[in-house]
Amino acid sequence: MKKRIFGEIKGIFEGDSFDNRIDLSISKVHRPTQAGISGSENEGSDSIVISGGYEDDEDLGNIIIYTGHGGRSNNSKVQVADQTLTRGNKALAISCEKGLPVRVIRGYNKQSKFSPEEGYRYDGLFLVKDYWRDKGKSGYVIWRFRLEKISNKINLLDEVKRNTVSEPVSNYGSTVRQKYFVSRVIRETRIAQYIKELYNDACQVCGIQIKSQVTSYSEAAHIKALGKPHNGPDTKENILCLCPNHHTMFDLGIISIDDNFNILGIDGVILKVHPKHIIDKEFVKYHREHHYKKLS
Structure with a gap:
């Protein structure tokens, strides 16, 4: 073959x-x-x-x-x-x-x-x-x-070279490498920051707060994705505060949420919801119907 x-x-x-x-x-x-x-x-x-x-x-x-x-x-x-x-x-x-x-x-x-x-x-x-x-x-x-x-625009290569550390020569041969650049919009709005601060960067699924020496880290996950063709809004009702692992699992449809905020895909876990955070169940339903890929 x-x-x-x-x-x-x-x-x-x-x-x-x-x-x-x-x-x-x-x-x-x-x-x-x-x-x-x-x-x-x-x-x-x-x-x-x-x-x-x-x-x-x-x-x-x-x-x-x-x-x-x-x-x-x-x-x-x-x-x-x-x-x-x-x-x-x-x-x-x-x-x-x-x-x-x-x-x-x-x-x-x-x-x-x-x-x-x-x-x-x-x-x-x-x-x-x-x-x-x-x-x-x-x-x-x-x-x-x-x-x-x-x-793979050429005008990005100079910036990459300025910020790339040279690798030592290997005794075991070289690997052919290609540089690829993906254009993307990094969305970290005030609304996303508000949700993350509301939960003090603790994941709404597992409760873990990732701490460094100076701060903590979490990710804002949109329930109904932004941009075409989903066209979800960038609003508090459409954002979750998640750790990187559960953000990835949510985006891939490995986990989702039912109308009672039980986590689908993880037995016995309920989404943690702050009293000031009103989540729109229509967005939750959309994610469940379009993205959730229940493992048999």
Whole structure:
């Protein structure tokens, strides 16, 4: 079996064009000649093709809301059955949780201004930042994946070099390394600070307060995620104070919250709620229905 390649393909550059899926496969940019997702349930996904094949896809340029595979009629783009978190969908979920880069190829699609005029175009590396259940336009369950483009702008390299400590030469050979830069908005608003101060940086799930020599640390977790397509608000009612471990578990849907504030995924634990902190149960319901992935 051919070894799966995560990241760039030697000799292939962003913007390179391909006439058809056979050319994509031969070049190793995207091996499957039909499937939109290249990957396995054990390793993760190394590439995807977006070409308007699913009615729920949203191409926003540097951000793509990608619909998983399955449940579609053979003769149209319409969903006729629920999708499951298996095969390529599970591969993309693994890439999300492991932080693996995914090559994105855009195919001709008259509905998207970001698609090529013909054929296929390699548009660089993206990271799968989130995945969740949703109800698609046709009324069936779909799995959606938010991909954000990795930036490797040259003007950032000088800053990195100024702040990088040189490593000693190893006697055991060298590892090929690539620098990737992800553009992201760091949100640490007054509202988030207020919630963290309200709990004195103690996690609402486990109660642990991480202390250093001079301060304490916690993270503000939005129950209904900010930004498209969730569009959750940056309000007190939509923020939890969590430790890094439980923040990660919450974002990945390993844990969630029921309407009585019991922690789903951890038996016998109830969310600690300060009397001044009113949590909107509609946001809790949204997280439970879209993100919670109950382990069997």
